[in-house]
Amino acid sequence: MGWSFSISVVLFLTLLIQIHGSGRSFIESGCNLFQGSWVYDNSYPLYDISMCPFIEPEFDCESHGRPDKFYLKYRWQPTGCNLTRFNGEDFLNRLRGKRLMFVGDSLSLNQWQSLTCMLHTALPFASYSVVRNGDFSIFTFTTYNVKLMFSRNAFLVDIVGEKNGRVLKLDSIGAGKTWKGIDVLIFDSWHWWLHTGRKQPWDFIQVGNQTFRDMDRLVAYEKALTTWAKWVDYNVNPAKTRVFFQGVSPDHENAQKWGEHAGNTCLGQSRPVLGSKYPGGPLPAELVLEKVLRSMKKPVKLLDITTLSQLRKDGHPSIYGTGGHRGLDCSHWCLPGVPDTWNVLLYAALIQK
Numbered sequence: 001m002g003w004s005f006s007i008s009v010v011l012f013l014t015l016l017i018q019i020h021g022s023g024r025s026f027i028e029s030g031c032n033l034f035q036g037s038w039v040y041d042n043s044y045p046l047y048d049i050s051m052c053p054f055i056e057p058e059f060d061c062e063s064h065g066r067p068d069k070f071y072l073k074y075r076w077q078p079t080g081c082n083l084t085r086f087n088g089e090d091f092l093n094r095l096r097g098k099r100l101m102f103v104g105d106s107l108s109l110n111q112w113q114s115l116t117c118m119l120h121t122a123l124p125f126a127s128y129s130v131v132r133n134g135d136f137s138i139f140t141f142t143t144y145n146v147k148l149m150f151s152r153n154a155f156l157v158d159i160v161g162e163k164n165g166r167v168l169k170l171d172s173i174g175a176g177k178t179w180k181g182i183d184v185l186i187f188d189s190w191h192w193w194l195h196t197g198r199k200q201p202w203d204f205i206q207v208g209n210q211t212f213r214d215m216d217r218l219v220a221y222e223k224a225l226t227t228w229a230k231w232v233d234y235n236v237n238p239a240k241t242r243v244f245f246q247g248v249s250p251d252h253e254n255a256q257k258w259g260e261h262a263g264n265t266c267l268g269q270s271r272p273v274l275g276s277k278y279p280g281g282p283l284p285a286e287l288v289l290e291k292v293l294r295s296m297k298k299p300v301k302l303l304d305i306t307t308l309s310q311l312r313k314d315g316h317p318s319i320y321g322t323g324g325h326r327g328l329d330c331s332h333w334c335l336p337g338v339p340d341t342w343n344v345l346l347y348a349a350l351i352q353k
């Protein structure tokens, strides 16, 4: 009796702490910006893609013949409040003399490209330069002395070539040294954890002394995120650096998830799912990410874009990413499009403090 009572109390307190913890990082000023719905807005899109010559062809759906236009016209409307409209000049003024870095996979690239395009079209006469050098890219607004960087790093933890093959080291994070002292860091990782066969860029997984051929990918993901979280907890000075994590970006390869026939994909989808609930439910990887973020000592803000992006089955390039030559892309996002909203939310978070 006494035992089970104290166990219940402990469980209850743990639950309270978890709810409180998640409340702190996801909900600000009484309004959850990530809960809402997509509304048609004729003032959208935020920019004309032809103004951004530096955009990658894989995100430029209009130039590759995407015929429908409704997907360009949706604005994210939180249920409890209004989002501040994106102000590029204010954004750059706030970042004057600073460096912002996206670290992650091609969905991180998607968001970096969206942000550079949003800022360039807001201030078309501000001089800029773009340097793309392998896995590292720097977009500089010269007059503002602002650097917007993208570091391609799909796993965040290390992959090391060794005698017996390529080893994914879940508890080693050498890339951390390139993140130190950056003013704004925005991480993302998930999609590459699913790859097998020829697309899998490692042969073994190592944790501590142990080496595995493979393991449950969600377990591996959690171990790697925990290594990343420790890096942040030990190395980030919150007075200098603000840290964000882009929530898991959903794909739309299986229309059963939003209540259509199996076999349908994102191809031909021209409208979002209406309302604020996605029939397919939450993504397991997103739950793992939230669990790790809750365990951290340093403040990290989750850009909780999963649900709002799940509603945008119409937002992907499908066959209009590279003119159809690379098949069907239901993972990345057309630009202008959904990542612009991720950046509007990033802006809202940056101006909050």
Ligand SMILES: *[C@@H]1O[C@H](CO)[C@@H](O)[C@H](O)[C@H]1NC(C)=O
Residues within 6 Å of the ligand: 080, 081, 082
């Ligand atoms: C949001 O904007 C609409 C239209 O401009 C306005 O009617 C409404 O009161 C605003 N809501 C809040 C919570 O500020």
Ligand SMILES: *[C@@H]1O[C@H](CO)[C@@H](O)[C@H](O)[C@H]1NC(C)=O
Residues within 6 Å of the ligand: 208, 209
């Ligand atoms: C690795 O193995 C050695 C000996 O087998 C042991 O002394 C050491 O503590 C292990 N290290 C870790 C991190 O498990």
